[in-house]
Amino acid sequence: MFTSLIGRPVLSISEGSDQCTVGSLFCLWGSDDQVSFEVNLDSVARSGVRIHPSVLQLSRRKPAAP
Template sequence: MVLLLSGLCCCLALPARAQPAALGLDLRETLAGIITYTRWPTEPDPVRLCLMGSSPQADTLEQQGLPRNGHAPVSVRRPLPEAPLASQCDALYVGTLEPSGWLALLPAVAGQPVLTVCERSDACTAGGMVRLDSDAAAGRVRFEVNLDAVARSTVRIHPLVLKLGRRAAGKAPP
């Protein structure tokens, strides 16, 4: 377990001048590491990662998926609009989305065993569990963990992952 966590640490400490393609891989590895150390009430196999919104990172996830991490495989998909979100997704990655769109997603996953991960946005702090920040200029991927959102969820994230991430000042959803 320590070895796997050290792999997650390596994903977060990138070379100072990582190229955009390498940064995309590191974001995918970081997300895969977070998913690896997330526990659901009933372990999914495969883990269904749904993509909402758009961004270069979301496009990369859709095209390339996540690297295999030795645990359950992760299937990446766009959810069907006619089906309930929580019935299609074990994890939700939100790219660029208007704040109103993000806030409309929250009730669909509230109280459900869905890990919510989003890109850097203020709306994400209103209920997202993990906020990824991929900084191409600095060549690194960082993440913040909204402890309030994690505590309200039925999924659990390993405490060492919580320590690796910065703590976000959680804001209660409106």
Template sequence: MRSIFFYLLLLIPTVAFAVPTIQPAMLPLGTGTDATAAGTARMVGAMLEYTRWPTARPVVRFCLAGNARHAGRLADISLSNGAQLQFSSVTGSASARSEGCDALYIGRLDPGPMQGLIADTRGQPVLTIAEDDPDCRSGAIFCLLYAPQTLSFQLNIDAVSRSTVRIDPRVLRLSKGGY
């Protein structure tokens, strides 16, 4: 009996390493001057596709805040349900709620104003995407993660639970971390 137990203990490390690790979905960015902007547009378009608002949106009011370095091609997004994107900027003391945003894309912004914008969306049907928050601590639903030649994202489940938008659960499997 002891020998069987001993051999089972020897197998535990093998079994632990045999479990496949989940890798986040990484979008290759390609080459060119606007490859990062094009990849960002593809990734954000997919995020919009997997988001459900409480009521259908024939027009998605897409707001931009801060210095969005990789947002140059967001106007290229085409949604499969035929919904159109209507772009506007959130500046100064304006809030995403007062601007009527359905999606809020936040570029480079100091932590205080960024967290204030995101806090203003809690309990509201607003998809929040942070471009410049690699640790995903701002409270945005999605945080874009840029690496050399690739783009991935983190999904903040806590932020999803505080919002009234719903994200397809399959997205969790594609995200990095998903916390």
């Protein structure tokens, strides 16, 4: 599905799955009392979708690689 959307400004959101690393722009993660999200910056850069910097700051930050 994602290959047919390359070059088109489409916002894609996945929920806690492998699609987060494949092509979704946003990945939702839920626990008992909260929902968080990650942003796939590679997919955002290729998508043509513009995301406000404030939204990027809200996303869950991944720890830096050693």
